[in-house]
Amino acid sequence: MKKRIVSGIRPTGRLHLGHLHGALLNWKRLQDEYECFYFIADWHALTSEYERPEIIKESTMDIILDWLAIGLDPDKCTFFIQSHIKQHAELYLLFSMITPIPWLERNPTYKEQIKQLSSKDLNTYGFLGYPVLQAADILMYKANAVPVGEDQAPHIELTREIARRFNYLYKKVFPEPETLLTPTSKLLGIDRRKMSKSYNNAIYITEPAEEVTKKVSQMITDPQRGRRTDPGRPSYCNVFFYHEIYTPPEKVKEIEEGCKNATIGCVECKRIMAENLNKGLDPIRERRKELESKIDYVRDIIEEGDKKAGIIAEKTMEEVREAIGI
Ligand code: TRP
Ligand code: SF4
Numbered sequence: 555m556k557k558r559i560v561s562g563i564r565p566t567g568r569l570h571l572g573h574l575h576g577a578l579l580n581w582k583r584l585q586d587e588y589e590c591f592y593f594i595a596d597w598h599a600l601t602s603e604y605e606r607p608e609i610i611k612e613s614t615m616d617i618i619l620d621w622l623a624i625g626l627d628p629d630k631c632t633f634f635i636q637s638h639i640k641q642h643a644e645l646y647l648l649f650s651m652i653t654p655i656p657w658l659e660r661n662p663t664y665k666e667q668i669k670q671l672s673s674k675d676l677n678t679y680g681f682l683g684y685p686v687l688q689a690a691d692i693l694m695y696k697a698n699a700v701p702v703g704e705d706q707a708p709h710i711e712l713t714r715e716i717a718r719r720f721n722y723l724y725k726k727v728f729p730e731p732e733t734l735l736t737p738t739s740k741l742l743g744i745d746r747r748k749m750s751k752s753y754n755n756a757i758y759i760t761e762p763a764e765e766v767t768k769k770v771s772q773m774i775t776d777p778q779r780g781r782r783t784d785p786g787r788p789s790y791c792n793v794f795f796y797h798e799i800y801t802p803p804e805k806v807k808e809i810e811e812g813c814k815n816a817t818i819g820c821v822e823c824k825r826i827m828a829e830n831l832n833k834g835l836d837p838i839r840e841r842r843k844e845l846e847s848k849i850d851y852v853r854d855i856i857e858e859g860d861k862k863a864g865i866i867a868e869k870t871m872e873e874v875r876e877a878i879g880i
Contacts, residue, residue, distance in 0.1 A: 557698040559588045559734065562595035562636065562691055565613035566603055569620045570756035572749030575739035575799070578624055580701055581631075584734075590631040591695050591863065592621065597636050597643075598688070601681045602667075602674060618852060620759050623842035634859040636691065641867035645690035648874065650683060652719050658682050663708050689713040693720075693728045694867050701734040725877035727870070740795045744773045760842045763832045770796075770828035775820045776813075786813040786820070793820070793827055800830040 561581065563569075569578070581592060594617060599610045618633065626633075636642055658664065664684070668676055688709050692700055693716070700710050710733040717728035742748060743755025750756060757769050775793050779786040788794035788810045797806050809826070812818030845852060 556587070556589045558591065558695060559584060559699050559701055560591040560593075560692050560695050560697040560731075561701050562593045562598070562688075563617060564595045564599040565610050565617055566599050567609065567613050567751045568616055568758050568760075570749055570751070570758045571741055572739055572743070572756065574624065574759055575741050576703060577701075577736055578621070578626070580736045582625055584701060585627055585630040588699070591697070592626065592631050592633055593691070593859075593863070594618065594635045595688075595691065598684060601678070601684050601687075602671065602676060604678075604680075605674075615849075615852070618856065619842055619845050620838075622845050622852065622855070623760065623838045625841075628855045628858070632859045632862050633856060634863040635856060638860045639694075639863050639867050641864070641871045642687070642690050642694060644871060645694055645874065646683070646687045648878065649686050649689055649716050649720070652723060653683075653686050653716055655682075657712060657715065658685065661685060661708050661712065663705055666705075685709045685712045686716070689716045692731055693717055694870050695863070696729055696870065697731045698729065699732040699734045701736055703736050704738060707733050707735065720877075727873050727877050741799070742792045742795070744769050744792075746774045746792050757831075759835070760839050763836070763839075766832055766835065767828040770824050770831065771821075773824060775824075779813075779820065782819045783816055785816045788813050793824055796827050796831060797823075800834045801827065802830075 561577075563573070563577070581590070584590060594614050596610050596614060599613075600607060603609055614635065621633065622628070659682070664682065685708075689712060692710070692713050700706075700713075702710060710731065714730040717730050721728060739749075743750065743753055744757070745753065745755040747753050747755055757766055761769075770793070773793055776786045776788075776791040778784070778790070791813070794810070794813070797809055801809070805826070809818060809823060813823065
């Protein structure tokens with residue numbers, strides 16, 4: 555029997571290369587080894603986007619199309635939409651009864667986000683309870699492990715604490731899931747900050763080739779390479795990190811040397827990188843176009859996934875209701 559993993563993504567916009575190399579390609583690697591449940595966390599998106607819920611609806615289908623375009627396989631994974639499985643709300647409510655508020659208030663991810671997203675009013679009950687809903691997402695499927703980035707590790711820890719408390723108070727229903735830490739992607743945004751929609755520095759997975767080339771040409775390189783004749787330092791250059799992924803290894807060596815000896819200029823270097831990046835993204839863009847022309851097929855996949863997730867969720871809830879006796 556394969557072990558089960560569960561992971562979700564908040565639909566708050568299109569997916570970019572940070573998502574691709576930070577999470578999605580890892581999800582794809584895991585699909586052969588694990589039984590995978592991947593879902594759209596639309597209620598989680600609502601905790602911060604409650605003032606403009608349109609974005610959630612728009613991005614949901616967009617993200618699912620990207621999942622399929624990069625090669626997540628509906629024969630190996632179950633894809634579903636959180637808000638379609640109402641049992642998540644019920645389990646969330648029950649968990650809220652047994653989760654001490656200090657556990658939530660001391661959560662480092664919570665504190666960090668309140669600070670970072672100070673332009674939004676996140677002083678809500680729903681936002682504080684975010685990890686309780688996440689615990690419901692995970693424990694509903696009795697996941698053995700959860701693939702997430704570093705920032706989400708505290709939420710998985712809280713999930714284990716909630717599982718332990720439930721099992722202790724009522725009856726052993728839940729296993730304690732492990733964290734499968736996804737290595738952070740080295741790829742930065744075009745301005746050298748972390749890639750993020752809100753920084754306006756992202757390259758999107760299925761953005762047209764010309765746009766990609768244009769963004770690459772605007773990328774900030776090694777800040778010490780002011781002039782064409784200055785030697786550069788590839789290990790400090792974001793463009794070089796992209797080469798390491800998208801350019802064939804022999805050519806990467808050549809560029810590394812060329813940069814250090816100032817025999818290649820940044821303009822040329824970026825041109826080569828953009829070309830290789832586009833070559834890497836071409837099959838994804840093509841597949842995405844094909845999928846866009848058969849939206850009914852995509853809808854069927856989600857419907858199937860919702861059904862499969864719903865059956866497991868109801869089974870878990872029967873055990874939960876029985877354990878509490880209510
Ligand atoms: N909080 C996660 C994030 O922002 C998304 C998420 C919601 C999730 N529920 C989950 C991830 C359950 C893993 C498991 O990335
Ligand atoms: Fe970066 Fe390439 Fe310029 Fe070197 S030549 S600094 S690797 S863009």
